Amino acid sequence: MLEVRDLTKSFDGFVAVSGVTFGVPRGAISAIIGPNGAGKTTLFNLITGHLRPDRGHVTLNGRDVTRVAPHDLCRLGVGRSFQRTNIFPRLTVFENVQAAFICHRGGGWNLLAAGDGVYRDETAALLESVGLAGRAGEVAGFLSHGGQKQLELGLALALEPEILLLDEPTAGMSAAETHDSIRLIERIARERGLTLLFTEHDMEVVFSIAQRLTVLHQGRVIADGAPDEVRRDAEVRRVYLGERH
Amino acid sequence: MSRVPWAPIALVAALLVPAAGSRFYTFLANDVVIWALFATSLNLLVGYSGLVSFGHAAYFGIGAYATGLLMKKAALPFLLAFPAAGVLAGAFALIFGFFCVRLTRIYFAMLTLAFAQIVWAICFKWNELTGGEQGMPDIPYPDLAVMGRLPLVGALRVSDHYYLLSVLLVGLCLWLLRRIVRSPFGRLLTTIRENPERAEFIGVNVRRYELAAFVLAGAFAGLAGGLFGIFNRGVFPDFAYWTKSSEVLIMTLLGGMGTFYGPTVGALALILLNQQITSYTEYWPFVLGSILVALLFGFPGGLAGAAVALWARTLGRLRSA
Numbered sequence: 001m002l003e004v005r006d007l008t009k010s011f012d013g014f015v016a017v018s019g020v021t022f023g024v025p026r027g028a029i030s031a032i033i034g035p036n037g038a039g040k041t042t043l044f045n046l047i048t049g050h051l052r053p054d055r056g057h058v059t060l061n062g063r064d065v066t067r068v069a070p071h072d073l074c075r076l077g078v079g080r081s082f083q084r085t086n087i088f089p090r091l092t093v094f095e096n097v098q099a100a101f102i103c104h105r106g107g108g109w110n111l112l113a114a115g116d117g118v119y120r121d122e123t124a125a126l127l128e129s130v131g132l133a134g135r136a137g138e139v140a141g142f143l144s145h146g147g148q149k150q151l152e153l154g155l156a157l158a159l160e161p162e163i164l165l166l167d168e169p170t171a172g173m174s175a176a177e178t179h180d181s182i183r184l185i186e187r188i189a190r191e192r193g194l195t196l197l198f199t200e201h202d203m204e205v206v207f208s209i210a211q212r213l214t215v216l217h218q219g220r221v222i223a224d225g226a227p228d229e230v231r232r233d234a235e236v237r238r239v240y241l242g243e244r245h
Numbered sequence: 246m247s248r249v250p251w252a253p254i255a256l257v258a259a260l261l262v263p264a265a266g267s268r269f270y271t272f273l274a275n276d277v278v279i280w281a282l283f284a285t286s287l288n289l290l291v292g293y294s295g296l297v298s299f300g301h302a303a304y305f306g307i308g309a310y311a312t313g314l315l316m317k318k319a320a321l322p323f324l325l326a327f328p329a330a331g332v333l334a335g336a337f338a339l340i341f342g343f344f345c346v347r348l349t350r351i352y353f354a355m356l357t358l359a360f361a362q363i364v365w366a367i368c369f370k371w372n373e374l375t376g377g378e379q380g381m382p383d384i385p386y387p388d389l390a391v392m393g394r395l396p397l398v399g400a401l402r403v404s405d406h407y408y409l410l411s412v413l414l415v416g417l418c419l420w421l422l423r424r425i426v427r428s429p430f431g432r433l434l435t436t437i438r439e440n441p442e443r444a445e446f447i448g449v450n451v452r453r454y455e456l457a458a459f460v461l462a463g464a465f466a467g468l469a470g471g472l473f474g475i476f477n478r479g480v481f482p483d484f485a486y487w488t489k490s491s492e493v494l495i496m497t498l499l500g501g502m503g504t505f506y507g508p509t510v511g512a513l514a515l516i517l518l519n520q521q522i523t524s525y526t527e528y529w530p531f532v533l534g535s536i537l538v539a540l541l542f543g544f545p546g547g548l549a550g551a552a553v554a555l556w557a558r559t560l561g562r563l564r565s566a
Contacts, residue, residue: 048446070445080446088439099436103448107429109457114424115432155447 001026001195002163007046007056016042018219020056024163024212029189029196031206034216035239040199041083043216044167048080049073060163075104079161083168083199085148089141093132093151096140098123100158123158129191130154131184146177150184157188164189166198170205178202182209207231251506252419259412263398263405273520275408277513279473282415284496284508285422286465291494292502293426294458295438296346299354299490300361301466303341304334306368306485308467309474310375313384316475323387327414327471334467335460337364342459346452349441361490368482380481384474411472418465423505425461434458495533499540501547510549 002024009017017039024030032040045051047058049070058066065073074080088096101119102108127133130150135143140151149169156164169185170178186209189196200206206213206227213230215223223233230236262274283305290296308330315326341360345353368375375381389406393399398409425431433454436444441451474480483489492515500511518536522529544551 050442050446071448071450074446074448082443086440086443088436088443090439091435095432095435099432099444100447102429102433108433108449108454109430111425111428111430113428115427115429118429155443159448 001061002047002197003057003059004043004047005057005059007043007058008054009042009046009051010054015219017046017053020216020219020221022214022221022224024195024197026195027193028211029186029209030198030212030214031210032197032199032214032216033201033203033206034199036201037218038216039219040216041167042219044080044165044199048078048165074159074161077160077162078165079156079159079163080165081149081152081156081167081169083171085145085152087140087148087151087155089139091140092136093127093138093140093143094123094136096151097126097154097158100155101126104159126154126158129188130157145172146181149173149181153185153188157192161194163195163197166196168199168201170200170202178205185209255509256412256416259416260409263401263408268402268404271405271408273516275404275411275476277516278408278411278415279469279476280493280496280512280516281509282418282472283466283469284493284500284512285419285505286462286469287493288497288502288505288508289422289426289434289458289462289465291497292507293431293438294434294455295441296455296458297350297354297494298345298357298459298462299487299494300341300357300359301462301493302485302487302489303357303361303364304338304463304466305470305473305489305493306364306480306482307337308334308470309480309484310368310381310470311467312471313381313474313480314374316387317381317384323475327387327468330471331464331468334470335464338460338463339456342456342463346455346459358487358490361485361487365482365485365487368485375480375482378482380479382479384477384479386475407475411476414468414472418468419509422465426505430454430457495537499537499547501544501549501551503546504549504553507547507549510552511547514548 004023005021007017007020008015020043032043034040042051046053049068052067057064060076060078065076068076088099091099098119101122105119107118124136127136130153132147132150132154135147140148143151166185170181173181182205188194210227213225213227214221215230215236217239222239223230223236259274259278263271287298287301290298311333312326312330315321315329316323345356345360348356369378371377386403386407387410389403389410392406392409398406433444433449436447436449437451437454445451470484473484496511496515497508498511499514500509501507518533519529522532526532540547546554
């Protein structure tokens with residue numbers, strides 16, 4: 001459902017992403033891996049319209065969305081979480097998710113209604129499903145790192161995406177937190193029939209849930225396919241897995 | 246804080262000021278009331294949307310000239326000239342804001358200042374329309390003969406009648422602004438303040454919402470200006486000068502931008518302090534500067550923020566006792 005063709009971006013002569021081509025089939029869980037600086041986050045920013053590519057195309061369900069602005073793209077069914085936790089820190093947990101509902105379902109131009117009551121039930125249900133039910137009234141910035149990641153997932157899900165892009169969903173988490181949050185993401189993806197694309201540095205996480213892998217190295221795709229094929233790929237072993245093991 | 250009906254209490258207290266019979270105190274109260282609206286309109290930008298405007302006086306000035314010109318030169322009734330101040334100031338805010346919201350942070354602030362200085366320069370130089378440097382004196386009071394026939398207030402002075410009208414109109418505007426900041430629209434403004442990049446990716450068209458906030462803030466500042474020109478019995482170019490913009494910004498910070506009524510408290514505090522301290526010393530700006538420094542370090546939430554915290558602590562102590 002998501003196709004990336006020949007995507008290229010350079011910053012002041014440094015080529016961060018170079019001729020990247022890959023596809024994400026509907027309903028699949030796909031991962032992009034690669035060492036630090038391989039261009040994973042830049043690639044995400046290109047896909048979601050936060051950066052403009054120098055060349056190449058992004059198509060979503062056959063529609064060219066290469067230069068669509070972020071606020072329009074998330075109306076087309078693309079949800080995203082960020083590598084550095086990205087929430088509204090001084091609003092409460094409830095207000096964070098409620099704002100996302102207001103955006104997605106409408107009502108943002110209503111200047112006179114009482115804001116507290118809108119999408120109350122939807123927000124409560126979503127907080128329940130991401131495991132934040134008891135913490136609705138807390139100030140978001142005071143949640144633990146794991147809690148903020150859960151909230152960020154909630155923000156993305158409030159937009160009822162068809163495809164969810166998660167940038168390092170377990171960055172900075174302990175082993176136990178990583179395990180829990182991967183189970184949470186997997187369960188939610190299954191329940192909602194989501195297509196998932198995530199970047200990850202933890203190989204165990206990747207091989208435990210991903211059905212497809214794209215390996216990025218110095219801005220280029222060096223392998224693309226099922227996890228087992230990728231694991232056997234000689235170049236991948238040399239540049240990436242070899243470096244670590 | 247929510248169980249005590251502070252807003253109605255403040256409204257009643259404000260309406261009772263003329264009963265004291267002092268022309269001077271009613272004058273001061275009228276000044277406070279109008280500046281409270283001006284500062285609250287600014288707080289829609291600074292406190293709720295995270296946009297620091299250094300040129301908010303432009304819309305205050307435009308509103309003052311609009312009402313003044315329409316009442317003095319076109320002899321229109323107040324009932325038309327007053328809303329016109331909001332509409333005209335809002336229209337200018339739409340034009341200037343269209344450019345301002347394309348910039349962020351310090352560049353946004355500088356561009357608002359630049360537009361305000363243009364407005365000031367036009368008011369200063371366009372002699373035929375604005376009276377130029379001399380300004381436009383003798384703005385008539387609105388026809389408030391109706392109030393003269395009412396019991397209790399009938400015997401009061403014309404300036405007292407105008408004061409009561411100001412209180413009611415400002416009360417109505419503050420009530421509207423309060424509804425706006427508590428609406429779904431207001432909630433989305435706070436997401437922009439907190440994290441504009443993220444707001445974009447829950448689907449907020451950040452620039453458009455910022456522009457809407459800018460227009461609303463400009464319109465309410467225009468209404469405050471319309472009231473002020475009549476109160477001041479004249480409209481002068483310095484209404485739009487940058488010192489007015491900084492004065493209203495100081496009020497907002499002094500009172501506290503984190504609470505809705507913070508700017509109102511700030512307007513009250515700044516005008517009373519100014520009044521009191523200038524009667525003791527000519528170094529009033531020095532005293533004000535010291536107070537601001539102490540406040541910014543000691544109570545970053547401003548006077549209102551400090552009061553809310555104190556109130557919460559007192560309530561907590563009462564409950565546990």
